[in-house]
Amino acid sequence: MNLSVLLLVLTILGVPLSITFGNESEKKVLQEDVGSGRSIFPWYFPFLPQWKGVNIGGEFNTIKSPEDVGFFMTRAFSSLLISNIGWLIVHILFWRGTVTRSDELQFPFNIITLFFGSNDSGDSDELLLPNSEGEINGNDLINFYTDPKVATQNLIISGGFTLFTLLLWIIPTFFWSGRPLPTKNTDSRVSRLYNIIDHVRSGGNSVDIYNRLLCPQCVSVIISINVLLFLGKWIFWSVLSELPDSPAFGVPNDASRSLKDDDESLGMALLHDAIDNFLNTLDVNVNNIIKDIETRDKQYV
Structure with a gap:
């Protein structure tokens, strides 16, 4: 109980302290050398030291x-x-x-x-000159943006593109020497x-x-x-x-049925496993504590 109160007090006091140190460190940023670390929250980028001082x-x-x-x-x-x-x-x-x-x-x-x-698909005697405007269907465009299945594919693609683009922006920074190369224009x-x-x-x-x-x-x-x-x-x-192919998972059609006919969904299975592991770990720890108490009581008796 006392430990919980102490942690709560430290957490509350830590907020103004962090703000105070943050303000002091902000004043020192302009005085730091290029590539040197800032004193405020340096653990945010433990594996990206090139961002220290930015x-x-x-x-x-x-x-x-x-x-x-x-x-x-x-x-x-x-x-x-x-x-x-x-x-x-x-x-x-x-x-x-x-x-x-x-x-x-x-x-x-x-x-x-x-x-x-x-990859030939067959023989064609002649190629017709189609009317491109006649091939445009407004409903197809609406379906492309409103169909949840298509939207899911686009979200996965966009998310993957964004992730790899971020990585490609981060990777070159590991070659940063600490100082910019000389250029003719140095205006800021x-x-x-x-x-x-x-x-x-x-x-x-x-x-x-x-x-x-x-x-x-x-x-x-x-x-x-x-x-x-x-x-x-x-x-x-x-x-x-x-x-590899991903197993089926997602939101079931109703609360009583999952995406699989004869088994529960992957999300619920993972949740149940996590709860079971937590309860088993808690049970083992409680048993160990009880055994330690019983051992100490026998020693004093």
Whole structure:
């Protein structure tokens, strides 16, 4: 009982103490050398020492600046626009109907057969010129976004892409030497963001955004990011294809039935096993305590 009270008091007192030490450490961040650790909560990244000394709050504020917000929004919209227009152009230039033989593929799509081989589905006397607009079905688009099964697949894919993209952003930091390589431009930008629209309008500069988007170095950065994202997708699909099949689990149709006809669901089975293990461990510990007490009583008797 006394131990519980002591832990509670330490927990309550620990909150203001951590805030106090946090404020002091924030004042010392600017005085620390590059690559040195911060005194506040160093155990957050025990396996990522390269992040010690990084002012995460400051970096978060930096990316909220109006010039950065305008830059990323413009880049995202430009990528979306160019990508969609590019797919439309490719469709208009190369689509000549459903292909049934590999020799019907035009350049550059016939290169696909070099990597994946040819898989002919039958003979085709001629290729019709379809009406692309007539093949678009609004209900298919609605089903794609509203079908829970399709949504589950998309969530798994998006989650996997996000996970591997995060890993690809973290892995290069292990090669950080502690100091940035020399560059010609060493200007730093620090500002705040309150409202995404008003803030961009008040502080954004279309000339700077244009220069940051279209300069040769900027374009090379965008290309490298796209290559990085593609690499993450490639690794994700490679790993996913090697994983074993997952057992059936999920939410049963009603409370009295599980996803399996003759057995309980995986989630309930794991829960029951965890409860059984906990009760068994508790029973063993209680028995050991009772035996120790009985042994001590016999010694004193």
